Amino acid sequence: MVDRVPDPAHFGISPEYGFLSPQAPLTAFDNPYYEPWDNINSQLSTLISSGRVGEAVEKIPFLKADRLNSELEYRRAYVVLAFLVHAHVWSQKPPNEHIPPQIADPFLEVCNYLRLEPVLSYAGLCSWNWTVPKTGTLDLRYMETLSSFTGFRGEAAFYHVPVLIEREGGSLVHLLIDAVRAAADGSRTTVLAALEMTAERLARMGEHLAKMYSRLDSRFFYHELRPFFAGGKGMKEKGLPRGMVFQRSNGSELLCKFTIGGSAAQSSLFHFLDSILGVAHSDHSVFKEMRAYMPGAHRDFLEEVAKLPSLRVYVEEQSSDLELREAHDECLTRLRAWRGKHIAMVSKYIVQPAREMERAAVVDKLEVDGPGETDKEWDLQGTGGSALIPFLRQARDDTVGFAA
Numbered sequence: 001m002v003d004r005v006p007d008p009a010h011f012g013i014s015p016e017y018g019f020l021s022p023q024a025p026l027t028a029f030d031n032p033y034y035e036p037w038d039n040i041n042s043q044l045s046t047l048i049s050s051g052r053v054g055e056a057v058e059k060i061p062f063l064k065a066d067r068l069n070s071e072l073e074y075r076r077a078y079v080v081l082a083f084l085v086h087a088h089v090w091s092q093k094p095p096n097e098h099i100p101p102q103i104a105d106p107f108l109e110v111c112n113y114l115r116l117e118p119v120l121s122y123a124g125l126c127s128w129n130w131t132v133p134k135t136g137t138l139d140l141r142y143m144e145t146l147s148s149f150t151g152f153r154g155e156a157a158f159y160h161v162p163v164l165i166e167r168e169g170g171s172l173v174h175l176l177i178d179a180v181r182a183a184a185d186g187s188r189t190t191v192l193a194a195l196e197m198t199a200e201r202l203a204r205m206g207e208h209l210a211k212m213y214s215r216l217d218s219r220f221f222y223h224e225l226r227p228f229f230a231g232g233k234g235m236k237e238k239g240l241p242r243g244m245v246f247q248r249s250n251g252s253e254l255l256c257k258f259t260i261g262g263s264a265a266q267s268s269l270f271h272f273l274d275s276i277l278g279v280a281h282s283d284h285s286v287f288k289e290m291r292a293y294m295p296g297a298h299r300d301f302l303e304e305v306a307k308l309p310s311l312r313v314y315v316e317e318q319s320s321d322l323e324l325r326e327a328h329d330e331c332l333t334r335l336r337a338w339r340g341k342h343i344a345m346v347s348k349y350i351v352q353p354a355r356e357m358e359r360a361a362v363v364d365k366l367e368v369d370g371p372g373e374t375d376k377e378w379d380l381q382g383t384g385g386s387a388l389i390p391f392l393r394q395a396r397d398d399t400v401g402f403a404a
Contacts, residue, residue, distance in 0.1 A: 008173050011301035018170025019268045025128045026076040041080045045151035048091045060102045065109035075128045081107040082120035083147040090228045094239035104246035115296025119231040119259040122266035126162040149228045157215035164208040176276045183314035195327035202334035209341050222353035231259035265290045268298040275305050278312025281398045339396035
């Protein structure tokens, strides 16, 4: 089994930062050829608020992606172009389904290189969308976004709190992979220490999540920011019956009708933790679908990890070792608690504003039509297209240890 344990470093996964890059994202392209992209990115929130995104896009020169010279440059291109694509689509009503060739062509080239779906995913929103120009340390007081729809600090907090969580849990990837090797060698002490450290880190990850509340207003998030995250899936009623339509310079079109928007469920870290700790989810389809929206190298790593016996299997084999079982259960208790906190956050930022909007719609209907039947309660959808709260609750309830 030891020979089959993947080395995270081979997949670009840092011993300290995990799925985050140890190198901070680029704040500008190294090659001046891409200066027009930098320029429009720096003005994006202003262009959106003034309704001039389409006009600005028409003036962008046709630039090819083949002059990007590093992984960091490709990641910056993905963030800049993905934000521009979503701004072009969603900054007007009805939305503009057509994405012109001068941004469609290079964006599709970049997505092909990074092996990402052509939509703004979690990687572009969060993992590759931050800088710390003042201190170099990850601190919400000093972190800045590289791309933004609104330019407001609340939007920045929505992107940066997940970065803090990824950073907190980053070292767990190498730690737990080493624990799998230790389990194969019968090194109980190493496995126990890894589980204890994992529980501690998971608790701290949950503490970061609460930092969102004082920085992000729920109505602003729901009404002003969240609409920009949508992909092509389930957007017929919003004005995109064909989804996002990428117009190519060769005259062809690529219809992206089923791409989903950025979601925390696209975090490679939590997929890894579930796999390595032995969390079995009742609905595998949504989790499997989310893998396509992760960077290709991370997806490859997760596929290799899925082939390994989980640490839960090892702990089960040591059935008489109460300390080991309790350590594993504590990890799942902390992970379950994190998911509970995530549900509470989704309730504040999505469910409650949606209910307020629904109540207002009901009042308007009564004023116009008088008493009668009203529409049933909304079946709230996540950016992944699934029923939001039931999915999150099921994911939480699947996270159970031996004592359950």
